[in-house]
Amino acid sequence: MSSEFRYSQTYFEGLDTDDPLKFARDDFHIPDDLIYFDGNSLGPMLKDIPARINEFLTQEWAEDLIASWNKHDWFASPFRLGQKLAPMIGAKDNEVVVTDIVSINLFKLIIAALRLRPERRKIVSEQGNFPTDLYVIDGAIKVLGQEHFLHAVENRSDILDAIDDETALVLLTDVHYKTGHRLDMKAITEKAHHHGAVVIWDLCHSAGVLPVKLDHIQADFAVGCGYKYLNGGPGAPAFLYIAERHHGAIDQPITGWWSHAAPFEFSDDFIGMSGIGRSLTGTQSILALRCFEIAIDHRLHFNINEIREKSIQLCDAFIGVIEQECADFDFKLITPRAAEWRGSQVAFEHDNAFPIVQALIDQGVVGDFRHPNVLRFGFNPLYNRFSDIWRAGEILSHIMRNETWRAPHFNQRRAVT
């Protein structure tokens, strides 16, 4: 852009007109006048979900009852969803299951990964990683007898140096939940493998919105959630990836009847299923899986590279508009400017982040506050428009100029922020 270039409503409306993804928005229920930049926390609902769920309830549960385990292939749900999801993260169709929740899948994989390197004790992660990742590492270290230790680097730039011949496991989130900073998955995985370590990637903030190439980086393990960019519904089940080359050695700790080779023989002795199924544990909510499956099926109609291209444009536009319209108000960008090092979110630090986020929500612009001073905005190219970016910038500028965020009710904390 030339230095004289200024963003304008007309400019963004033009981008919307030319947007090849513009029709996708019609598939989602977006409340009137709402600018929703929080699909990285809870993705909106596809319009056809209520009818499809109603069909599931009234036909499969209510009418076909127990026969549905066969008739509607309920038992295969974790595998079927995994197969459909696989291409979105560069996995083979036998390398992914959808099951349980992210934290529990992490626990399973951390133990399984450490068992691959029984002589090593060091786990590398980073401070400020999504906290559950660190908590689960702590819990796993404790249950294994406190012989392992966590080396959590202070800065992401120190990760590569922290990986050495003592390292058993590296556990990282590729796109940082707060800053949106994206790691070099390939370099980190290569370094880990060079030193004989394995890596677990937490894809919660990347899967579905940017091309994750687990095959290309020769990934070992990964997890991710269904309720953010994948629009699977509030608290949707999580996914779990194990590279095929590790399938012979999968040894996860929570072996239930769904990880058994022949679950319906109800044998006292545990004989593990071969392959990715070994990572399952027990009976899953078929309702929650079906809801997520509808969203996955929809997503398969879109090209992830096209999604990524628009995501980059949306983030660039948002940074540009805030810096143009709110230049006087001390917003400090903490997301990388370089698109290649970014996920699909933009975050600013500001001393008054909390009330500003509340004032924005009050004006119909939904972003997140993240403790202690971060405003976080996530963009999903399937329903966010360029004109939304412009309007959000104008609203934020108005809030800052008029200091409406100072109103006492915007400063009141709630249970869930």
Added chain:
Amino acid sequence: MSSEFRYSQTYFEGLDTDDPLKFARDDFHIPDDLIYFDGNSLGPMLKDIPARINEFLTQEWAEDLIASWNKHDWFASPFRLGQKLAPMIGAKDNEVVVTDIVSINLFKLIIAALRLRPERRKIVSEQGNFPTDLYVIDGAIKVLGQEHFLHAVENRSDILDAIDDETALVLLTDVHYKTGHRLDMKAITEKAHHHGAVVIWDLCHSAGVLPVKLDHIQADFAVGCGYKYLNGGPGAPAFLYIAERHHGAIDQPITGWWSHAAPFEFSDDFIGMSGIGRSLTGTQSILALRCFEIAIDHRLHFNINEIREKSIQLCDAFIGVIEQECADFDFKLITPRAAEWRGSQVAFEHDNAFPIVQALIDQGVVGDFRHPNVLRFGFNPLYNRFSDIWRAGEILSHIMRNETWRAPHFNQRRAVT
């Protein structure tokens, strides 16, 4: 009953007419002409679930989006459901949460229980327990370093003798999933406590259909599922109970952000929530929880003693009818005749159990085959009628007399039996 008494259709129709619970059936969707004796595997759907779920989807998810975590109290769901469920199992309202799945809750509680008795190594259970319980014990022993061992008694009558001063933990299912035999929870818990051990009760086949009195027996820990007698939907979330006196020492291994005292501070350091919340791990399917909550709310309108009384009558009637109408066909009752030692299910062994169950299903009588030779029938007094018992007996008698079960298609095994 006198020796001349014979069951008849008229007799059972009379019982239905006098049944104080007869109107409850109208609340459930029961397919036309289906006799469903499998509510102990997948409970039928309440009729108002589709409308209520539609409301949840279109208003809470689609319209209120991320604000629903506060506005509709999503975050409190595991606690709220637990509070409502508590009186059904004799628990206080701060002793139960609804979260995750049975197997994973067992894993959490096994580790937490063993940590209460760090100097002991013996775990008592029984052979032929629901297999996942044994598999999860195995997985827990392994992750803790193989120093613990499982003593699984061959006969339930040997359980009390197996509990000694070496015992750290007793893990049992009060109502056996196959035979329906009910254990003396009080005697076993007392014996365990006398020897300084703790007990985990798996209530999968009792909660909701008979009065479980965890307070009365001074229980330590319990788990149970939502999708059987509690009608929470296919794969509904599970519940987890920890007696208040253990709350100060809850130390479960899968600590995620939902077990943190201040989850929204996103702190690197884990500080566990006090109380039952410490047993949570991470983000739950709010859709699955809501579906279960509708069923729990419905159940609160009924008296568990009234349910139990009818359950006993249904089981007695079923045993009586089969023994009267099918006396020539070698069905061997493996469920106790004495009501106090029974859950709400009746099981018979028969050499041709598999094809007979298929032939029954073909005639609209749904029970379960359980490997290798068991026919299992579960009764839920809220929708099963006495006249259903009579008709099922007539149909089974017809199948046996005409040997219709010999048809090849009834002998074909499927993925899920």
